Amino acid sequence: MVVQLRTAPQQPGRMSEGSQPKVEANILVLGAEKVGKSALTVRFLTRRFIGEYGDIESVYTHNVMVGGRDVCFSIWDSTCPQAAELQGWVSEKQLRWADGFVVVYSICDRSSFHLARQQLQRIRQLKRRGGSEKSPVILVGNKRDLQHRRAVSSEEGRLLALSMNSGFFEISAAETYHGALVVFHELLDLVRDSRSSGKKAVGIRGIVRTMSAVFGRRRTE
Numbered sequence: 001m002v003v004q005l006r007t008a009p010q011q012p013g014r015m016s017e018g019s020q021p022k023v024e025a026n027i028l029v030l031g032a033e034k035v036g037k038s039a040l041t042v043r044f045l046t047r048r049f050i051g052e053y054g055d056i057e058s059v060y061t062h063n064v065m066v067g068g069r070d071v072c073f074s075i076w077d078s079t080c081p082q083a084a085e086l087q088g089w090v091s092e093k094q095l096r097w098a099d100g101f102v103v104v105y106s107i108c109d110r111s112s113f114h115l116a117r118q119q120l121q122r123i124r125q126l127k128r129r130g131g132s133e134k135s136p137v138i139l140v141g142n143k144r145d146l147q148h149r150r151a152v153s154s155e156e157g158r159l160l161a162l163s164m165n166s167g168f169f170e171i172s173a174a175e176t177y178h179g180a181l182v183v184f185h186e187l188l189d190l191v192r193d194s195r196s197s198g199k200k201a202v203g204i205r206g207i208v209r210t211m212s213a214v215f216g217r218r219r220t221e
């Protein structure tokens with residue numbers, strides 16, 4: 001079951017002040033069990049760290065101003081399947097829904113890092129199959145405050161992100177709000193970039209089609 005929650009009243013229209021269209025972004029938060037998916041999400045939504053979180057899968061709707069624009073985030077805080085063989089799984093429904101992904105592991109838990117790698121690979125494969133190379137992803141190494149229990153180096157995280165063409169941050173959802181803020185804002189930027197480059201590609205295809213129509217007509221004249 002996925003529960004739908006709103007953290008701030010939604011604006012009635014889709015235009016922000018100054019009549020700029022509202023930006024909407026669906027963000028899927030993935031990762032192994034207990035890595036801090038809910039802690040990161042709740043930190044971003046409320047600025048708070050409450051320590052213990054229920055394990056209900058939720059989609060939060062959150063309206064905020066970012067850089068003078070009205071933004072509506074829908075954040076799906078997913079739960080990791082119990083069965084080991086399903087854990088690297090990201091469903092096609094989730095893939096279709098999401099505009100961007102946050103893949104979380106714990107720097108104290110090497111198996112969560114392996115799972116993050118599998119989930120990144122799955123996102124890349126399915127997006128490629130769907131004809132889209134661009135899928136904005138941020139890899140997050142959480143629990144940075146637990147240095148004495150570190151099992152994954154920052155370098156490994158950075159290299160994995162580089163090889164998967166995704167962004168990378170190490171943060172502590174427990175210690176600061178700033179880390180969570182940067183993750184979601186950076187992802188929003190990537191989502192907006194991928195949308196505008198998508199539009200450009202369509203634009204170029206449109207021009208090519210128009211030109212071939214012109215040349216085609218000339219040939220038949």
Ligand SMILES: Nc1nc2c(ncn2[C@@H]2O[C@H](COP(=O)(O)OP(=O)(O)OP(=O)(O)O)[C@@H](O)[C@H]2O)c(=O)[nH]1
Nearest residue numbers: 033034035036037038039051053055143172173174
């Ligand atoms: N020290 C420390 N603990 C954290 C941090 N983030 C989360 N935790 C703790 O890790 C545990 C799991 O956090 P959750 O946010 O519930 O993790 P989750 O990935 O949503 O968990 P599930 O959805 O149940 O798999 C909780 O006890 C949190 O208090 C962090 O940055 N530092």
